[in-house]
Amino acid sequence: MFYIYCPYCGEHREEEEFHPKGEAHIVRPEDPESCSDEEWGDYLFFRNNPRGIHHEMWVHAVGCRKFFNITRNTATYEILETYRMGEAPSITAESRDGQASTGAQAETSTAQMQEGVRA
Amino acid sequence: MSNIVDDKVKTFDTRTEAKVPVESPLAYSYRRSGAPAPGKDSGAVLRERPFLGHLVLRGGAIVLDEALRSVLDMPLPGEPQGLVVDASGERSVQWISPDEWLLIVPGGEEFELENRLREALGDAHFAIANVGGGQTLLELEGAASSELLMKSVIYDVHPRHFPVGKAVTTVFAKTSVILRRPSEERWELVVRRSFADYVYRWLLDAGEEYAIGVER
Amino acid sequence: MQRYSGFGLVKHALSHHENWQRQWRNPTPKKAYDVIIVGGGGHGLGTAYYLAKEFGIRNVAVIEKGWLGGGNTARNTTIVRSNYLWDEAAALYEHSMKRWEGLSQDLNYNVMFSQRGVLNLGHTLQDMRDIQRRVNANRLNGIDGEVLDAKGVQELVPIMDCSKNARYPVMGASWQPRAGVARHDAVAWGYARGADALGVDILQQTEVTGFKIRDGQVYGVHTNRGDIEAKTVGCVAAGNSGVLAKMAGLKLPLESHPLQALVSEPLKPVLDTVVMSNHVHGYISQSDKGDLVIGAGIDGYNGYGQRGSYPTVEHTLQAIVEMFPIFSRVRMNRQWGGIVDTCPDACPIISKTKVKGLYFNCGWGTGGFKATPGSAHVFAASLAKGEMHPLAAPFSIDRFNTGALIDEHGAAGVAH
């Protein structure tokens, strides 16, 4: 059972307070009317389903009720970072060696990784 | 009784001064399940504080903090999970989320307070919702309180992790509560009205081991 | 192939069981096959078996990255039923049910298909409406089933709490007498033995690492044991389908979730049918060994870890004890998890892809085991003819763009 760092509450909380909401960073097309049926179907249903690093959206349902994103390894279930809505992940499958990119997130994610030792 | 601060938002005093019967969320539970009197050996004592004023404040921390200081002479808690209680112990404000706080005041104060806050907040983007009829406050005291809570909530209630001045929304059995620690001796649970009977029956059942009593 | 029979068993006993043959070979991969099946679970082995047996295509390889039958085939709770709501799904699962009914004899391998019946309980008025709708549809589709009231349920399962005091009292149920359970491992082994005997190469410990594609046509796969060629490749890899699709540059409307199950310690027979409840959320049967076999829903997050979160197990057992208070003192022996590939409409994908010759059979979610013979058969037919079998056609991947979804969430509500 996961121990999830809520980026809004600023602490680890039990998984039971959260609900997973599927893949993160699925953006509704700007102009739906100009989408082809295929593009619309892709938006609605087609998802990345990687074994390994995955970015997913969760909501702190019994808590602050905020949606946020988690970078998690779907094979080991290790949570690598959590970040707020609108922010970009600092760890991706491409940077999977754990070397955080030089984004603004690097610092928080290191802090979270350290906390992750407890997790 | 109705007071339109401006034409944009409609506030409404849902309380009456008329002498009419009023029922707290636990009224039905007392009739249905009874209320064991606290005894010498009671390790936990439960008490409802019904009919308080509950306001949800939404908006930016800075403007809300300013407004609250000017109207109530209280700051917003500066940190997540923060709980601030005023000197009288009668008024409190707690962090719920980055743009949400819960203000609990003596019953009857909330409508005027809402209007004064609205005035103080002026054109800022904010919202205030009166939710006093929809939730109630339970106080829990006694040596076994934290054990009883460990049976009930998933959040860590050890004093190292849950000092006085903390408040969290968390899972309580199969519902949720707001759990607060206003003082060393006392825990508070803010419970939704429709779940209050479930929470009450749970606490009586889980508290049997500690000879839980209910003060009415 | 050595035929199995009671008489044969006696013969082997007299020779101290020294003469049992291998049930399948351990062949070296050939350079090329007519058809490659990726995935050596029940569906994949079954596909190879039917290709060889019914469509005369014997030059077939089944490529399995681990051990055959080691994925969801080995991890499910073995329920077989066909009482699905929509015509398309009902037809496919009933096609499967009919094959289950002669499978042991067909394979000369006892898969212990036990038609002890399945109850789907209703606890609310809407449950009962849904049950009536589904049973009426089943009946007009030629699938057995009836609606029982609470009394009828109690007669079938005397040990269940059907009283009005329950939190969600049992109002009734749908009852499919032909449904039941089967021995999951035996299905994979039986198909493997049958396919092998017909010449199919089962390549275990062989992992596909990529597809060979030229001009939009597949012509083979890369594996950790070298390249293997074939102009027809069928992927039947359940939870790993998304990973395979990505290798071929395809995206699927799938998410792989953990699905947990558990068993009690073995008990003397006490429950001789399968009981499922969407609303209270759990299902239970008792295996021939005596274990209570129990499950419920998937975990909501994606996961390839073959495990889920503990609260799911708690909720499942709460549901079971709510339905069967007498099991409170029974003990839970073991829990485990599978990886289920779920589709947005709780129906599978049996489909061609943009890559010519590359087919996928996946997205069975929690319902794959029961479909094994039917899925394998229609997939084999499709691969053999290069054209989707009529029962498979509605399950094309295109439906997610046209909107022609087949929403079976109601019938598939509790994972099983």
Add this chain to the structure above:
Amino acid sequence: MSQPNRLARGGRLDRSRELSFTFNGKTYRGHPGDTLASALLANGVDIVNRSFKYSRPRGIVAAGAEEPNAVVQLGSTEAAQVPNVRATQQALFDGLEARSTNGWPNVQRDLMGVIGKLGGQFMPPGFYYKTFMAPASMWMTYEKYIRKSAGLGRSPMEKDPDIYDHFNRHCDVLVIGAGPAGLSAALAAGRSGALVILADEQEEMGGSLLDSRELLDERPADQWVAEAVEELAGLDNVLLLPRTTANGYHDHNFVTLHERRTEHLGETAPQKGGRRQVRSRLHRVRAGQVVLATGAHERPLVYGNNDVPGNLQAGAVSTYIRRYGVVPGNKLVLSTSNDHAYRAALDWAESGREVVAIADARAEPSGELVEQARAKGIRIIPGAAVLEARGQSRVTGARVARVDLEGFRVAGEAETLDCDTIASSGGYSPVIHLASHTGARPTWREDILGFVPNLVNGVQAAGGARGVYPTAEVLADGWAVGGQAAVATGFDAVEASLPQVAARQEGKPVALYQVPHEKPTLRGPKQFVDLQNDVTAAAIEVATREGFESIEHVKRYTAMGFGTDQGKLGNINGMAIAARFLGRSIPEVGTTVFRPNYTPVTFGAVVGRHCRELFDPERYTAMHQWHVEHGAEFEDVGQWKRPWYFPRRIEGRMESMREAVARECRAVREKVGILDASTLGKIDIQGPDAREFLGRVYTNKWAKLAPGRVRYGLMCKDDGMVMDDGTTSCLGENHFLMTTSTGGAAAVLEWLELWHQTEWPELEVYFNSVTDHWATMTVTGPEARKLLAEITDIDLDREAFKFMDWREGRMADVPARVFRISFTGELAYEINVQANYALHVWETLFAHGEKYELTPYGTETMHVLRAEKGFIIAGQDTDGSVTPEDLGMHWAIGYDKPFSWIGKRALTRPDTARTDRKQLVGLKPRDPKVVLEEGAQIVFDPDHAIPMPMKGHVTSSYYSPTLDSGFALAVVKGGQQRMGETVYLPMADGQVHEAEIVSPIFVDPKGERQNV
């Protein structure tokens, strides 16, 4: 009664007290401190069970969680039955009643044993798969007989009298196991100030130190244990949990601890201070660091007839002698591959009983314990092993011979030694179960001949659990690991202070699993690997011959490791045997992966308090008490209890539901009725962009809704399918009150938050749930206005307060918001008051309502009345595959709204744009007496053969007292173009109902009644 095997002295027993218990109906005695197993051994009970497949007699072989045979049924009453209790883990209490789980007519003379003996040869692994196939129709009959022999114990048939609960705990360091490593680790962490939980599965903490021959600080080991436990108990930051098994390790250091609080006291939990106690408690622990100090299990040797009672684990022999004062026999032969097992022979000899010989598989045994044995004059046969036990219901001898381990053959002449007990030891397997629960595969270490765990961050193993065995090293390892764990959670390490233990020189063990026999494995005597599931070395050989080459295949084909002991004794031996047959090494054959639970856990403990009345919350409205007092029948809607209908007593009997609903319907259509509608979701929406937001999430238009007005809204998901509906009122220019369906309340609020937080954060709007704040009562019917006029100051004039207006004022002296909306088609007012006043307002309405025959109605009547008006219920008339167009709600679709609202784009996909989709229509049965079945399927051609093409189904169907006829809502393919056509509904009983497709609005199609 005498206890023939009880030693005169020794053991951790309270000999001043005697406990009486029965086994298979016979009464025996033991002492406090005994387990059921030690007491049975003390009383000379050899056969405790019959085996699963071959019905062979079985005795106790181990002393702990690894015991495969002594699995018994406990309980003197039906309700107190507990199946499958391991006698080695059950503390003895006075009055305990236990029975064997198998054996007919009894465990001594089991008739099935005859079959087992004769038929055993016909039951190779997988024999089920190879037979019972002909004829096909007979399988269900065969299965009935196969099932009869299934199972161990039996389920109770009555409800559990006991209760259970959970504790949610958090700690810095969780130490699992309180043997030398665990105690040491707990001391190191505890002294540093970290919050520590120390859990141990046994009745007493101390683990192997409780039966150790070694001295700690020159005193018996158990004295150090007592002091350590006392110190730990005195530390505020340390929690000791004895009788507590860590049964599951889950992700991110979440561990479930099963604490058996009363199972040592009685078969049901005794009361304490007049209050119930929980039988067992499940601690759900989130730990910063986990220390696995779980020790090691001894591996037995696999030799012929190694299952005959009298064959024991060497370590268990020592435990029984030293801890329980029981010596389980008279003449011992020990067969070992290592030094450590010599303890059994030394303890045995010191008990004054005869050690016949030690067969040591090593060519040149050496080491301190070996020397001690030699000094006692015990015969040691080097390079030898027990090939085969003799005896039926008890060991009568042991055939011993020299063995060639390399060549796997018997290298000398066998001699038969007269004995009644054979103890064996093939080495030790670290207890790595918990570490592998999250999928981490262990690593084989050839130097210790065992798997050691691979650990994730935050978990460490100490002592035997990672292959460290000498006591001094175990203590030091525990201290180091415990200290590291404390440091990792932010505490400072404290200086080590460990007891002095004399280092002991031990000889190197050899690898021995299956002992060779003169005959090939398939022809020799049965050599059991998994005793509980009757899996033999021969079965493993047959499996590998048949192509089952991975250990997973072997396990599944033979059932090895699938028992309630999960193969604690047998799995490694099984792997070694498979490896030998396949010519591979153990790690090549596979690793062994364990699943939770370490030992089985009572369902009740997992369920905790979440059962019976607390299984799931029941949500009540503020008027619930009134409903109960007025005889309401309730309907479960989500977690809410809603009044379904209010049956009355008429002519000395209760009304039927149909009668009550008809009466309630008439009351609304003719007079006035009242419904508790508090359960509808209510969301307060404030902000300058509130209106824009509504326009995006609803299908219809909101731009022009003025303050004081109410509008119906329809909500879709982005796939174009209807998700929920409700009314939303404009309270102020920037202020709206949205209502949702009862079941949809939480989902809709989250839906709004989702879109706001993830897609449109720039919109200035806030959503707050006010569902529980307001109680809602719908007063509806022709007399509604007159009734309300008596208790309100609101101007109810039809012009001043129009249909789809809302007003505020007082109701029964209570501030109220009143919405003139109608779900019944009649004049209707929805009164909202703060919930604390709701009962007062409700009762005041009834006080004034008598003259208008004010009638309470429930959800059933509400459904009938709304269906007569063609109003849908989302979730009943829709099922996630229905678009607004399918519902005929063109009027609620704002195609020309500027923003492409949620659901719009999807409506033009090829399938959603079809004109022959299933569309909502009314159905009028040809026979007005017929009420169609909800869920009935619709066909156009009733004579079509099965499978019949189905064209739709009935979604809602009722008897209408207003129409005096059945009527229904349905979805029918192309239904909107088929008005007046006849459809058919073939039913299960053979009847085929006929119905006409009509408009879904059956009553007052022009909507005049609600406008009066």
